[in-house]
Amino acid sequence: xxxxxxxxxxxxxxxxxxxxxxxxxxxxxxxxxxxxxxxxxxxxxxxxxxxxxxxxxxxxxxxxxxxxxxxxxxxxxxxxxxxxxxxxxxxxxxxxxxxxxxxxxxxxxxxxxxxxxxxxxxxxxxxxxxxxxxxxxxxxxxxxxxxxxxxxxxxxxxxxxxxxxxxxxxxxxxxxxxxxxxxxxxxxxxxxxxxxxxxxxxxxxxxxxxxxxxxxxxxxxxxxxxxxxxxxxxxxxxxxxxxxxxxxxxxxxxxxxxxxxxxxxxxxxxxxxxxxxxxxxxx
Numbered sequence: 001x002x003x004x005x006x007x008x009x010x011x012x013x014x015x016x017x018x019x020x021x022x023x024x025x026x027x028x029x030x031x032x033x034x035x036x037x038x039x040x041x042x043x044x045x046x047x048x049x050x051x052x053x054x055x056x057x058x059x060x061x062x063x064x065x066x067x068x069x070x071x072x073x074x075x076x077x078x079x080x081x082x083x084x085x086x087x088x089x090x091x092x093x094x095x096x097x098x099x100x101x102x103x104x105x106x107x108x109x110x111x112x113x114x115x116x117x118x119x120x121x122x123x124x125x126x127x128x129x130x131x132x133x134x135x136x137x138x139x140x141x142x143x144x145x146x147x148x149x150x151x152x153x154x155x156x157x158x159x160x161x162x163x164x165x166x167x168x169x170x171x172x173x174x175x176x177x178x179x180x181x182x183x184x185x186x187x188x189x190x191x192x193x194x195x196x197x198x199x200x201x202x203x204x205x206x207x208x209x210x211x212x213x214x215x216x217x218x219x220x221x222x223x224x225x226x227x228x229x230x231x232x233x234x235x236x237x238x239x240x241x242x243x244x245x246x247x248x249x250x251x252x253x254x255x256x257x258x259x260x261x262x263x264x265x266x267x268x269x270x271x272x273x274x275x276x277x278x279x280x281x282x283x
Contacts, residue, residue, distance in 0.1 A: 002197040005131070008237040009184035009200075010230045012248045013207055015137070016177045016262055020220015023047045023137075024171060031145050031171045039142030041176050045134040048180060051210035053111050056202060058213055060110070066202075069109040069117055080123035082108070091123040102126040106193045113193045114203060131188035131195045132203060137180035140250050141259060143173050172220060175260045181245050186235035204229070208283050225262050227283040228269055238276035247273060 023043040024030035033042040053068050060066035069079055077091075083104040084091045096102065105125050106113050116130030148170045155166050189195035204227070211222040230244040247270040254264035271279045 004189040004194050004196055005184070005186050005200055006190075006235055008186050008232040008235055010241045010244050011182050011184070011207075012226070012228045012245060013137075013180045013182070013224065014177060014226035014250065014267065015180070015211065015222065015224045016175065017173055017219070018175050018221040018261075019172050020222060021171050021173065021218055022176075022178065022222060024218075029171070031147070032143060032173050034143060034145060035138070041137075041139035041143035041173060041178060043137030043178055043180065045136060045180075048134055048137065048210070049111070049115055051214055052114075052203065052206040055206045055210045055213060056110050059202075059205075065108060066110045067108055069105070069112050076119070077121050077123045079109075080105070080119055080121060080125045083125050084123065093122045093124050095120070096124055096126050099126075102128055110199065110202070113195050113199060116193065128192055129188060130193055131185040132182065133185075134180055134182040137178040139176040139178050140265065141176070141252060143176045144258070146172050146174060148172060170218065175258070177225070177250070177259065177262065177265055179250065181241075183241060190235070204282055223262075224283060226267055227281070229280040229282055230273065231278040231280060233276035233278075239274040244273060244277065247271070247279070 021030070021032050022041070023033050025033045033044070034040065035042055053070060056066060057068045057071060069076070081091055083101045086104055087098070087100055102125055105117070105119060106128060111117070112128065112130070114130050114132045116128045118127045119125035120127055150168050150170055151165045152168065153165050155161055184200070207227055208224050211224055214222070228248050232238045249268045249270070251266045251268070252259060252264060253266050259265065269279065269281065273279055
């Protein structure tokens, strides 16, 4: 594994959905998440991190150093016990005095090294703040939430056989383009988790490809469209992040008609950035 990263980064990711639900809200009957004041769609950071985790898990499998800590069906206490077993000590719910427990977890789990984790369960491995942080995704325009009725000719119960079919609902957005912004701290990578140059390249790969192996009938057509990375010349950085985020402009060109494709938008990247910053278009 390579050395921890030495440069600060910010990035902007654009992705769209067509006839699907990018992130359902369980408090609203799984309807697509929305800002109730503006009508703009929302995708949580948790949702996107889940997809990156799943991609890395698919790509790396059981490769040492690339296990995934937060995964479906896994008991976190059992994950934490791996550190205690490695060090030959009894599991405890007290705050660990030995940083080797936390170091083991960072070294062995990609998502802890990347996003951090709270591991203060009954088997306590401490907690760590990861160098990679994402904001909530937000749609460029207000979205239209649609609930579509679907039918199935097979029935679930014998008592329903006379009906000949059963009915259900699908919650979709006809089309929306979303924008998520993120930060990568070299300071936290060096001092805390050891997030490396190899990890960074894998993370970029995950952002570009995370939707390609996550297709389902409910999610519709989800695609990563643009990934713009701002690389600072130093670990502390050369300017404030919002200055760089403002360099990525998204303009709708579809006129009065609601947008229905990525071609209904124009994306412009202003490469006139402060000294010491490099603009890299990954996608």
